[in-house]
Amino acid sequence: MDVKGVHHAYGRRVVLRGIDISLRRGVVAGIVGENGAGKSTLLKILAGELRPQRGVVVHRGRFGYCPQDAVLNDALTVRQHLKFFMTAFDLPDLCRAEGLMEVLRFSEYADERAGVLSGGTRQKLNLTLALMHDPQVLLLDEPYQGFDWDTYRRFWDLAAGLREAGRSVLVVSHLAYDTGRLDELWYLEGGVLRPRAEAAA
Numbered sequence: 001m002d003v004k005g006v007h008h009a010y011g012r013r014v015v016l017r018g019i020d021i022s023l024r025r026g027v028v029a030g031i032v033g034e035n036g037a038g039k040s041t042l043l044k045i046l047a048g049e050l051r052p053q054r055g056v057v058v059h060r061g062r063f064g065y066c067p068q069d070a071v072l073n074d075a076l077t078v079r080q081h082l083k084f085f086m087t088a089f090d091l092p093d094l095c096r097a098e099g100l101m102e103v104l105r106f107s108e109y110a111d112e113r114a115g116v117l118s119g120g121t122r123q124k125l126n127l128t129l130a131l132m133h134d135p136q137v138l139l140l141d142e143p144y145q146g147f148d149w150d151t152y153r154r155f156w157d158l159a160a161g162l163r164e165a166g167r168s169v170l171v172v173s174h175l176a177y178d179t180g181r182l183d184e185l186w187y188l189e190g191g192v193l194r195p196r197a198e199a200a201a
C-alpha cells in the first residue's frame with residue numbers, strides 16, 4: 001500500500017495535512033494518536049470509505065478492513081455473516097474463517113445472532129470478517145477493544161503469523177501500548193505522521 005500527500009478536512013476543521021505511508025510486505029505497523037487526532041479518518045481513507053480532499057492511496061492486491069465499530073447485522077447469526085462474506089469475497093468455503101474462529105475461541109457462537117453477542121465476541125467476528133479472504137494488507141482500527149487478556153495475546157500471535165506469511169498489518173490505536181510488537185510505529189499529531197524515533201527525540 002502506498003499513500004501520498006493525503007489531506008482531509010471536515011468543513012474548516014483540518015484533520016490530515018499531508019500523510020505519506022509506504023507499507024512494505026511482512027510488516028506489522030502501528031499508528032498512535034490522541035482522541036480526535038484523525039486516526040479513524042485516515043483509516044477510512046485508506047480503506048476507500050472516505051474520499052480524501054487531496055492525495056492518493058494505492059493498494060496492490062486484496063485488503064481487509066476492520067472498522068472501529070463492527071458493522072454487523074444484529075438479526076443475522078455469526079455463520080450467516082460468514083456465508084455472506086464468503087459470497088462477497090468469492091471464496092470456495094469457510095475453512096479459513098473457521099480456523100480463525102478457533103484461534104480466537106468463539107466457534108461455539110456460530111449459531112448465535114450478532115445482536116446477542118458480547119462486545120468482545122462482536123469484535124472477534126469483525127476481525128474474522130476482515131481476515132477470512134487472506135488479505136495482503138490488513139487495516140485495523142482499535143482492533144483489540146473489548147478483548148480479554150488471552151484474546152489480546154492471541155491477536156498478536158495472529159498478527160505475527162500474518163507477518164511471517166508476508167502480509168502487512170496496520171494497527172491504529174489511541175494507546176501506545178505494547179509497541180515492542182510493532183516493526184514500525186508512527187505518531188499522528190497535528191495532521192502529520194512522525195516516525196517513532198523522531199517522536200521520541
Ligand SMILES: Nc1ncnc2c1ncn2[C@@H]1O[C@H](COP(=O)(O)OP(=O)(O)OP(=O)(O)O)[C@@H](O)[C@H]1O
Pocket residue numbers: 010013015033034035036037038039040041042174
Ligand atoms: N463526519 C465528521 N464530520 C465532522 N467532523 C468529524 C467527522 N468525523 C470526525 N470528525 C472530527 O475530526 C477529528 C478527527 O476524528 P477521528 O474520528 O478521525 O479521530 P480519532 O483519532 O480516530 O479519534 P478517537 O481516538 O477518539 O477514535 C475530530 O475532531 C472529529 O470530531
